[in-house]
Amino acid sequence: MIQTELKPLLTSISDFDLKTYLTTEKELVEKALDESLPLGKPEKIYEAMRYSLLAGGKRLRPILCLATAQLLGEKKIIAMPTACALEMIHTMSLIHDDLPAMDNDDYRRGRLTNHKVYGEDIAILAGDGLLAYAFEYVAENTKNISAERIVKVLAILGKAVGAEGLVGGQVMDLDCEGKSDVTAETLTFIHRRKTGALLEACVSCGAVLAGASSDDLTRLSIYAQNIGLAFQIIDDILDVTATSEELGKTAGKDISAQKATYPKLWGIETSQAKAEELVKDAIEQLVVYGEKALPLQAIAQYIVQRKN
Template identity: 70%
Template sequence: MVLATEMGSSQPESSFDLSTYLVKRKEAIEVALDSALPVIYPEKIYEAMRYSLLAGGKRLRPILCLASCELAGGTTSMAIPTACALEMIHTMSLIHDDLPAMDNDDYRRGKLTNHKVYGEDIAILAGDGLLTYAFEFIATKTENVPPQQVLQTIAYLGRAAGAGGLIGGQVVDVESEGKTDVSLETLNYIHAHKTGALLEACVVCGAIIAGASAADLQRLSRFAQNIGLAFQIVDDILDITATQEELGKTAGKDVQAGKVTYPSLWGIEESRRQASQLVDDAKAQLAVFGSKALPLLAIADFITSRSN
């Protein structure tokens, strides 16, 4: 995929090869994740953690972290531990989300879900292990970054993953299941927290590691909030329009569970329009960064054009 992006009226059009960029960054992340989590005693828990952590996926969240760090003047080596930690936390959320007490799903990324392979008890513990190890990994493996920036990153990620972020969104999602009167405001809250908070942390934490200014962190935060919501809208659309083979997980789960989604409120075409508008608004936040923002801009466009 080659994306041509207009970076403001005063700058020439630039080309960016997103496919090559994603492949290279994903390869680096896969290597880092594999080496981050060796199997030691008790082997079963590490095997379960690795089963889900190394199950593939687009790795968009760690890639966003690396891209944001580079935009802010940092290097990928500075941000790799944080990028890996973000994927660990995301994987934890998937393991727990798939449990019978939550979404009760059998497939994730084209494979049996963790609890289907290791049992519910080990799956819960595998998620817990990934969540706690993520913070240890940032603290012990980040190099050539001032301690204050590492601490700020850990604190930001802790908020994003906790009751004020991902977990809070999950709670409201569970409480809203089966209700037909869920408002747009509540739906936005669910996804701004359950999906958006961690995605926003990916972008912001990469820039924190690089020492970005408060003004730049605010721009990147607004960018991430918009693409996070767009990402969820597209997810809702794909749950209706894509097959299980395309998604790598069970299709139609939202309808079966009686969940209110963006398409159920707006319809598919309006949902697509809303997602596209959110991406446009997100990209506008990065105009000040010029060509340094090309990777993030391309990923924003990719979010609305993806098929899984």
């Protein structure tokens, strides 16, 4: 049940032109990503890195970083190198996740996965290259920001992708394949790291670049943790309900891999309700910022309404 005081806010969010906003921001990100990684030698590895980095997608992660920086009064151009780095890291995770030793998928974003085009060896190296370059790109291209803030951003990125974040979540996810006794607590542990940690890093990095206060960071971290978990719940639902054409990747992979998922644990309706509850709480965290928070709040709402 939507709280009475939240109804006017949700109406305001629904009036926000999110489609235009995301289209405009995505175009800026796509241009920046293309410029961030020119071809070099050896050409094969740069081609493989660019193949996946420039393959499209929603670009939600860099957009979240830019939107957070703007929320707190910083210019987009300041946060763009970090936004690009976040997409490089995300792309690395997709390349590696699709490998036969991981989730073994042939398609991503509607086209052949990196290892299907360049081979497993080059795909692994392309992911490694993007991960390393992400840190280099932030350090060398972030201008007019103190070294202290840049170092903090680099630390956030490292933690999000390491054993306390994405890597740890992936290990737990692999360990739980085929097991029938995975609890909701374990599943949440997995996805707060595998999916949520990088989404939280997007918001936290944008906030740090903008000189966020401790109160800002607390509110925005809660917002990000909630949308990160909601994002994964919806991903699990779509794996069951959407087609491969709609997803741009193979549908039903979770079932065939015997993965622990929220629909398997709770059912589709309860999973959807849980995701919506998380998003409402995320939206409430940002009420204090007024209309400036509408982009982030609308993105949160979009997460539970998306079809791919």
